[in-house]
Amino acid sequence: MSLSVKHLLGIRDLQRQDIELIFQTADQFKEVLQRPIKKVPTLRDTTIVNLFFENSTRTRISFELAEKRLGADTINFSASGSSVSKGETLIDTVNNILSMKVDVVVMRHSASGAPHFLSRHIQVPILNAGDGINEHPTQALLDAFSIREKLGSVEGKKVAICGDIMHSRVALSNIYCLKKLGAEVTVVGPPTLIPKHIAAALGVNVSYNIREALQWCDVANVLRIQLERQNTPLFSSLREYSLAYGVNRQLLDSLNKEILIMHPGPINRGVELNSDVADSGQSIILDQVENGVAVRMAALYLLAGKKQDLQ
Amino acid sequence: MKTILNGKQLAITIDRLCHQLIENHLQFENTVLIGLQPRGIYLGDRIYETLKKLLPGTAIHYGKLDITFYRDDYNKGKTLHVPSETNINFSIENKKVVLIDDVLYTGRTIRSALDAMLDFGRPASVELLALIDRRFSRQLPIQPDYTGRTIDALISQKVRVLWEQRDGKDEVILVD
Numbered sequence: 001m002s003l004s005v006k007h008l009l010g011i012r013d014l015q016r017q018d019i020e021l022i023f024q025t026a027d028q029f030k031e032v033l034q035r036p037i038k039k040v041p042t043l044r045d046t047t048i049v050n051l052f053f054e055n056s057t058r059t060r061i062s063f064e065l066a067e068k069r070l071g072a073d074t075i076n077f078s079a080s081g082s083s084v085s086k087g088e089t090l091i092d093t094v095n096n097i098l099s100m101k102v103d104v105v106v107m108r109h110s111a112s113g114a115p116h117f118l119s120r121h122i123q124v125p126i127l128n129a130g131d132g133i134n135e136h137p138t139q140a141l142l143d144a145f146s147i148r149e150k151l152g153s154v155e156g157k158k159v160a161i162c163g164d165i166m167h168s169r170v171a172l173s174n175i176y177c178l179k180k181l182g183a184e185v186t187v188v189g190p191p192t193l194i195p196k197h198i199a200a201a202l203g204v205n206v207s208y209n210i211r212e213a214l215q216w217c218d219v220a221n222v223l224r225i226q227l228e229r230q231n232t233p234l235f236s237s238l239r240e241y242s243l244a245y246g247v248n249r250q251l252l253d254s255l256n257k258e259i260l261i262m263h264p265g266p267i268n269r270g271v272e273l274n275s276d277v278a279d280s281g282q283s284i285i286l287d288q289v290e291n292g293v294a295v296r297m298a299a300l301y302l303l304a305g306k307k308q309d310l311q
Numbered sequence: 312m313k314t315i316l317n318g319k320q321l322a323i324t325i326d327r328l329c330h331q332l333i334e335n336h337l338q339f340e341n342t343v344l345i346g347l348q349p350r351g352i353y354l355g356d357r358i359y360e361t362l363k364k365l366l367p368g369t370a371i372h373y374g375k376l377d378i379t380f381y382r383d384d385y386n387k388g389k390t391l392h393v394p395s396e397t398n399i400n401f402s403i404e405n406k407k408v409v410l411i412d413d414v415l416y417t418g419r420t421i422r423s424a425l426d427a428m429l430d431f432g433r434p435a436s437v438e439l440l441a442l443i444d445r446r447f448s449r450q451l452p453i454q455p456d457y458t459g460r461t462i463d464a465l466i467s468q469k470v471r472v473l474w475e476q477r478d479g480k481d482e483v484i485l486v487d
Contacts, residue, residue, distance in 0.1 A: 002390045021393065028377065028394035037430040040380035070380075305386040 003302045007119045007126040010135035011176035019180060023145055025298035026291070033069070033294055043072035046103045046304050051094065052129070053079040054110040058265055058289065059129050059139070063106050066296035072304075075102065090114065091121050098122060104304050107131075112169075125303040133167050139264050140173030142295040144181055146288045147219055150260055155182035160213040163223035163245060163272050166193045166234070170264045171223060175202050188213035189245060192234040210245050215255055221262040222247050222273050238271050248274040252282065260284055315443065315462060315470070318481040324459040325354070328440060329361045331457050332409065339371045341435070342407040347424050348377040348395035351412035353474040354442050358411060372406075374399035381423040397427075404432035409457075413472040415441035418453035443470050443483060 003018050011019075032040055048067045052060055060076070067074045077097065084093060094105065105126045107115045112132030119126050130136040148154050159178050165171045165187045178185050179202070186205040187194055199206045207213045214220055225241065235241045247261065261273070261283045269275050278285060316324060336342040339362070346355020352375050359373040379385070379394040410424055421439060428437070442459040448466070464470060464485055473482045 001393045025394055028379070028397065031397050032380065035430060036432075040430070041426070042380040042382075042385060301380075302391060305391040 002306060006303075006306055007115070007128075008137055008299055008303055009115050009119060009126065009128045011137045011140050011173045011180070012135065014137075014176075014180070016180045019141065019144070019177060022141055022295065022298045022302060023148065025301060026141075026145055026294045029069075029297040029301075030291070030294040032297075033290075039069050039071060041071040042301060043067070043070040043304055046070075047073045047075065047101065048104040048106060048300065048304075049075045049077060049097050049102045050129075051077045051097070051105060051107045051109075053084070053090075053114070054108050054130070056108055056129070058292070059108065059136075062289070062292040063127075063129060063138075063296055063300075066293050066300055067106075069293065070297055070300060072104075072300070075100075090118065094118060094122060098124060104300065106300075125306055127299060127303055130169055132169065133172075134169050135173045135176075136169040136264075137173050137177075138292070138296050138299055139170050140177040141299065142288055142292040143170075143174055143221060143262060143264070144177045144183075145295050146262065146284055146291050147183075147260070149287070149291065150284055151218065154178060157183045157219060158186070158217045159183050159219045159221060160186045160188050160207075160217035161221045161223065162188050162210060162213065162247065164193045164225050165189055165198065165223070166195055167226040168223050170221075174221060175204055179203060186213050186216060190235050190241070210247070211251065211254075214247070214251065214259060215257070217259055219260040219262060220247065221264075223264065224266060225268055225272055238268075242271050246270075246272055246274060247277055249276040249280070252277060258282065262288060264288070312487065313485045314482060315460060315485055316483040318475075321481045321483060324442070325357050325361055328442075328457050328459060329358055329365055332358070332362065332440070333365060335438075336407065336409075338366070338369055341405075342409060343372040343374065343401060343403055344409050344411060345374050345376050345399065345403075345424075345428065347410060347412045347420065348375055348379075348397070350414075350472065353472070353477065354413045354440075355411040357474075358440070372401045374401065376410075376424060376427055378420060378423040378427045381427045383419060383423065399431055402432055403428065403434045405435045406432075408434040408437045409440055410437060411440045413441070414443045414445065414470050415439070415453070415455055415458075416445045416448050416470075418449045418451035421453045422451050442472060445470060 005013050106129050108129040109131050112134035114131050115126050115128040144154050161171050188207040263285050267273050346352035375398045377395045377397045379392045438456040440457040441455040444455050444458045444461045445464050446461050469486045471484050475481050
């Protein structure tokens with residue numbers, strides 16, 4: 001069995017069987033990560049380059065750890081301090097790196113569609129680690145994997161994606177992934193942070209009331225407010241946003257039901273999520289981080305195995 | 312298609328293999344059994360159940376090991392191997408390990424299994440039990456310590472081991 005795609009550019013391109021294959025493989029990698037020796041020699045003949053044109057901490061570390069646990073050789077590239085700052089083009093940068101016999105590219109870029117553009121010019125598998133406000137496929141996979149782990153399955157579950165939907169690649173990938181797996185999705189946030197036609201385009205429910213959305217859902221995936229992507233302010237102040245849409249203990253206690261709390265990180269504590277929720281037993285944020293390594297190992301394993309087909 | 316072992320012969324063979332294991336390992340205090348995924352576990356299950364009947368009250372450790380991530384051909388074929396479950400919830404450190412697989416052919420699976428097993432600890436010794444030994448087909452210097460049946464088969468032929476719980480009947484067949 002193999003993935004139906006040559007690159008993992010987004011969840012939109014995947015079929016449900018692909019997602020289930022990734023989960024099935026990640027289950028076994030999760031077992032590997034519980035062993036005293038957490039490393040397997042599977043990708044020992046593979047060199048992977050992590051091209052990070054945009055800042056990242058957890059995703060880059062998670063990928064690097066996944067690659068090392070698979071026995072691959074890794075090269076880390078960050079745009080700052082590289083020839084990109086001298087005006088080198090993306091294709092030139094990548095072609096130079098690939099000339100050094102790299103087998104897989106993991107790429108993060110601030111421009112939406114950058115990995116798609118690259119996939120038309122290079123022959124090795126590309127794994128999108130986040131492109132602009134488009135997609136972040138491995139984050140969506142690890143989120144759905146974490147829901148499946150905690151609730152037994154994703155099918156039929158109600159998931160509220162809360163906050164800055166407009167600027168979130170995590171939200172878009174999550175919507176694709178959850179819908180493909182049979183979950184019901186509601187996006188909730190201020191009207192200025194929810195794209196106008198999202199309900200018709202993606203088949204999700206829209207709510208502007210956080211209490212109603214939390215009362216409805218089994219899982220709340222709370223997103224970071226991405227102030228760096230807002231050219232003009234889309235709400236009056238962080239304090240006002242926190243009061244209207246922040247998830248806090250008082251709000252959760254008033255629901256009379258237990259829901260799972262997720263967050264892709266990094267958290268703006270006290271803004272979209274309060275510490276008394278983020279650090280509570282309801283929160284599976286650290287499970288998400290742990291599962292991220294297993295899911296990325298699975299994605300790399302399945303994509304690196306496709307390299308023979310590409311050559 | 313030719314039958315190598317019918318259901319009755321398979322039961323007798325498994326019984327004999329269990330007695331051979333008991334002869335060498337007595338009460339299994341320092342011995343653990345590990346069935347190799349995906350197909351060796353059916354034989355492993357059968358051996359484990361038979362040993363429990365033959366040695367009532369004896370604690371026998373039995374685990375399952377998947378070797379997918381240790382294969383030397385993981386991306387050489389048309390499709391990737393999908394991993395199966397590994398479940399070894401005991402220590403193999405300084406234990407006598409008996410690896411169990413249904414068919415021993417090139418020896419590459421066992422090579423991978425040895426690698427995978429060593430990530431769980433350093434055993435005192437390792438033995439190999441195979442239901443069918445396709446001799447003269449080895450690509451690595453690996454031989455079984457316990458053999459159900461030794462056969463000579465052409466490279467073009469396949470040995471299929473059928474199990475009651477999976478295939479509806481117990482039988483070992485040679486397919487052209």
